[in-house]
Amino acid sequence: MRITISNNEFYELQKILAQNDMTLYNRINEEFQKSIQSKTKKKIKATEKANKAKKDKSKKAVINAVNILRLENRNITVYSVAKMAEISYNTAKKYKDFILAQ
Numbered sequence: 001m002r003i004t005i006s007n008n009e010f011y012e013l014q015k016i017l018a019q020n021d022m023t024l025y026n027r028i029n030e031e032f033q034k035s036i037q038s039k040t041k042k043k044i045k046a047t048e049k050a051n052k053a054k055k056d057k058s059k060k061a062v063i064n065a066v067n068i069l070r071l072e073n074r075n076i077t078v079y080s081v082a083k084m085a086e087i088s089y090n091t092a093k094k095y096k097d098f099i100l101a102q
Contacts (some may be wrong), residue, residue, distance in 0.1 A: 025042050061085035062095045076102045 005013070008033065012059065017025035065084035069076045081099050082092035 057086055058085075058091050059095065061087055062092060062099065066099060070102065076100075 014025060014029070017028065044094055062085055065081045066076055068084055069080055074080060076099060078092045078096055079089060080101055081095075082089045085092065
């Protein structure tokens with residue numbers, strides 16, 4: 001399991017752990033250092049590229065679904081677009097303004 005915490009929260013946790021359990025303190029500190037070292041420019045750029053590709057794919061699926069629904073004279077709603085595009089409702093909601101404008 002992963003959680004996201006701020007730097008201040010991390011330092012407060014370190015203080016508590018240092019007072020109670022040094023082995024756990026050392027383990028968390030090691031993991032924190034690993035996470036910092038793993039954030040390379042190359043990985044960040046690759047993640048951004050993958051996210052953009054996924055977003056573009058979803059947008060195309062929404063546009064295609066809207067066009068199909070329009071051709072079939074069916075109601076164009078966020079739910080119907082999500083079903084037709086085979087994407088999650090939450091993903092379709094990101095394009096709600098576009099969908100409802102149709």
